[in-house]
Amino acid sequence: MESSKSNNLLLRIVRDIADYQFGKGVGEKIFPDDCKVEISKRTRRPKYVYLGDKLLATIRYPDNLLALTLEGGRRLRDVLGERAPIIVVKEKAIQKLKQGMNLTARDIIRCTREIRPGEEVLVEDERGNLLAIGKASVASQTMLELKRGVVIKVRKACK
Secondary structure (H helix, E strand, C coil): CCCHHHHHHHHHHHHHHHHHHHCCCHHHHHCCCCEEEEECCCCCCEEEEEECCEEEEEEECCCCEEEECHHHHHHHHHHHHHHCCEEEECCCHHHHHHCCCCEEHHHEEEECCCCCCCCEEEEECCCCCEEEEEEECCCHHHHHHCCCCEEEEEEEECC
16 A cells, blocks of 8 residues: 555656646646556556546556556546647548557548657547547658558557
8 A cells, every 4th residue: 555645756756757748737637636656566666547446547668658548538638628639530430440450641630730759649530529549650740641551559449
């Protein structure tokens, strides 16, 4: 059982990572004070971030960045609004997501500017519903210019 002081320190680390990854001040908004940080038994470093019984994020190694869950993605979208790293996909791409497939350039309608390769992205339909969380393979401008090829590696999709 983690002490309150220990969890506060771990939560501060997680918030710092979120601020670095998504922008200053985002960490505290996504991860409120009642979040719990679980430590990896193997590495003894922060690994999972929970709000109640819901997993919000995993700290991935070796880059020490956050891999958001769908719930974590929703919270990020609420905090950042239109500034969030969003990919809007065509209706026909939704079936691909449900089958666990990655997204190609042809699936993209539009995306937030300034998405970088390796960045966490929120995949939405045209109505703004969160469909999946993934990692950009290329920059946003390249996504829009490509005619084919995988541009988003999908990690988790809504059923």
